Amino acid sequence: MRAAIGLWRWRRNPLRRTTDVIEAWVALTAAVLLCLAVPAAGVVAGLSADASLQRSVRSQYEERVPTVARVVRIAAEDTGERTAEAAGEQRLRPAVVADWTAPDGSARTGTVNTTLKHARPGDSFPLWTDRSGRAVPPPMHAETARAHALIAGLTLALLAGLVVETARRLVVHRLVRRRYARLDRAWAQAGPDWGRTGTGS
Structure with a gap:
């Protein structure tokens, strides 16, 4: 240092x-x-x-509930323009239409992303929902x-x-700049007499 x-x-x-x-x-x-x-x-x-x-x-673990969803069918492909990031997310987490049970016991159906690489109708996968039964991202790990x-x-x-x-x-x-300034002032005083015999006498 x-x-x-x-x-x-x-x-x-x-x-x-x-x-x-x-x-x-x-x-x-x-x-x-x-x-x-x-x-x-x-x-x-x-x-x-x-x-x-x-x-x-x-807080996330308190507000979100784990459940198991079942694939009904593969979601229709989105023909709109997507960013490269969205396309990569679609490949890693394909969208499917699935059904699951909400915390209150009611049946729910919706389009969600799954971690299954090859999702087929009838396949099960873990899903997190909020207290009202809507699909939400999983909570952050500690x-x-x-x-x-x-x-x-x-x-x-x-x-x-x-x-x-x-x-x-x-x-x-x-x-350093202050030193150079002082040196310049000292040189300005001594410079005119520099090298002369008997300087200062």
Whole structure:
């Protein structure tokens, strides 16, 4: 990590400038933030996202009911224009007309997608419905929610690390510009007499 390179500037020597000390403190602060604060922020964000997603998973399992549907017939092909994603979904989850039993015991029939690769009339497949008996997507798995939370935590940690490193680079850039400005002023004062014998006498 380049931020640690500036730590040598704390050493006492006659050429050390105030900007060197500032740069060293900036490097140390960035190192502490990158090693401690950034991972902590990622963990907190991941845990918070996981808790929220797990509540959503429990809510979905409470609101949705598993049942078994029976294929009546293959649904008619949609002749309208479809996106590539929709066409891929149709191949992976073919649409069928099926019947199932609602939570209240009533019989329902409708067009739904099935995970069966080769659906034939009479085949059974699992289906999720809401409390009123309408077909709904299956609830999210707890492992899937945990994976999403992990990705959220890692993403926030990476963004926080990028912000810290960007801020460090901006501060160092301003310090370097200040050094060059001081050097230009010093050269402007000494430049006209440079190399002349007896300068300053």
